Amino acid sequence: MTGEHVGTDAQGNRYYRSKKPRAAGQPGGGQERRWVIYAGTVEASRVPPDWHGWLHHTFADPPTVAPL
Secondary structure: OOOEEEEEOOOOOEEEEOOOOOOOOOOOOOOOOEEEEOOOOOOHHHOOHHHHHHHOOOOOOOOOOOOO
8 A cells, every 4th residue: 555544443344545646737726635545345335424425535634643
């Protein structure tokens, strides 16, 4: 895995971000890539609201740094 691990939720899902922003001119250019590795069944509804907001760039900091 080439990303930085930023936290794990109560269900065991692990959250990561890229080490550098995407290149300008690409979709999402200038933003870091964020993703989740599910523990068990891959189901988007298993992502808690605070982590969902972080994954979708609603919040700048992950819940481990700035809780809701």
